[in-house]
Amino acid sequence: MGAGKHEEFSVKHNRISKYAKALAHPARVAILQFLSKKKSCMCGDIVEELPLSQSTVSQHLKELKEAGLIKGETEGVKVCYCINEKEWKAAQLCFNTLFNNYKETLENCCL
Amino acid sequence: MGAGKHEEFSVKHNRISKYAKALAHPARVAILQFLSKKKSCMCGDIVEELPLSQSTVSQHLKELKEAGLIKGETEGVKVCYCINEKEWKAAQLCFNTLFNNYKETLENCCL
DNA sequence: ATTATAAATCGCAATATTACGATATAAAAA
DNA sequence: TTTTTATATCGTAATATTGCGATTTATAAT
Numbered sequence: 001m002g003a004g005k006h007e008e009f010s011v012k013h014n015r016i017s018k019y020a021k022a023l024a025h026p027a028r029v030a031i032l033q034f035l036s037k038k039k040s041c042m043c044g045d046i047v048e049e050l051p052l053s054q055s056t057v058s059q060h061l062k063e064l065k066e067a068g069l070i071k072g073e074t075e076g077v078k079v080c081y082c083i084n085e086k087e088w089k090a091a092q093l094c095f096n097t098l099f100n101n102y103k104e105t106l107e108n109c110c111l
Numbered sequence: 112m113g114a115g116k117h118e119e120f121s122v123k124h125n126r127i128s129k130y131a132k133a134l135a136h137p138a139r140v141a142i143l144q145f146l147s148k149k150k151s152c153m154c155g156d157i158v159e160e161l162p163l164s165q166s167t168v169s170q171h172l173k174e175l176k177e178a179g180l181i182k183g184e185t186e187g188v189k190v191c192y193c194i195n196e197k198e199w200k201a202a203q204l205c206f207n208t209l210f211n212n213y214k215e216t217l218e219n220c221c222l
Numbered sequence: 223a224t225t226a227t228a229a230a231t232c233g234c235a236a237t238a239t240t241a242c243g244a245t246a247t248a249a250a251a252a
Numbered sequence: 253t254t255t256t257t258a259t260a261t262c263g264t265a266a267t268a269t270t271g272c273g274a275t276t277t278a279t280a281a282t
Contacts, residue, residue: 116270116271153258154258155257155258155259158258158259165258165259165260166259166260166261166262169259169260169261170260170261172259172260173260173261187258188256188258188259189257189258189259190258190259190260
C-alpha cells in the first residue's frame, strides 16, 4: 500500500497535477523564474544562484525537463536551459482553466 | 540530510510552491473541480465521487484546507466544503504572475 | 595524451506523501 | 439512552522526494 493511484483519475486532472508537481518546490519555482527573466540559460549560473549543491540542482532541472516546462541544449561543456515556450503556455492554460471553472455564486452553501 | 530547505528561498517562491503542492495530486485537483462546479459541498458526496477511501479523501481535504484553497463548515453531522474564494483568486494570480514573467524573445539562446 | 571544467548519475540517508483499515468523535435519529 | 451516520484521526506500510558527496561522462584547453 501507499503511493499511487493516478490511473484512476482523468487525463486532465493528471495533467494539471503533473505541472503542479513541477512547481511544488521553491527551488524549481526559482529556477523557472530565473530562466523566465533570461538572466542566463547556463546551468552553472543556476547552480550559483541557488543555495543547493550542483547535484541537487541537476535533479531539479531534470524534473522540470521531464514535466516539459524546460528544455536543455548542450553547448560544448556547458548546458543551456530554457523555458519550453509551448508547454509553458499549455501549463498556464491548464491552471487558468481550472481556476476559472469556479464562478463565485451568492448561493454558496457555506459562507 | 534529506528533505527541507524551504527557508532558504523567497516568500514568493514558497507561496507558489505551497499552492502548487496542493494541486500536485489528481485527487485534489478532482476535489477542487468538483467544488468549483458546485455539484455539492458535502464531504460525503466528494468521497463517493473519488476512487479513494473515506480516510484518504479526508486527508486530501485537510491538505487543501491547510493550503487555504478550501474551507469547511460543519452542518450537523455533515461538513460542507467550499472553495475559499479569496485564496483561490490569490493563487490564480500567483501562478499567472509566474507564467507571465516569461516573455518570448527571439534572442533565445537555445532554440 | 593529460588535465581542467561542466553537468549528469549513482548510492545513500532523511523525510514526506499516499493510502487504508481501525478507531475515535460528535451530532442526529431512534 | 442507545444507535446510526458522517467525518476526523491514528497507526502503519509502501513509495516518493529531497539533498548531498562521490563518481562518471563528455567536451575543451593545455
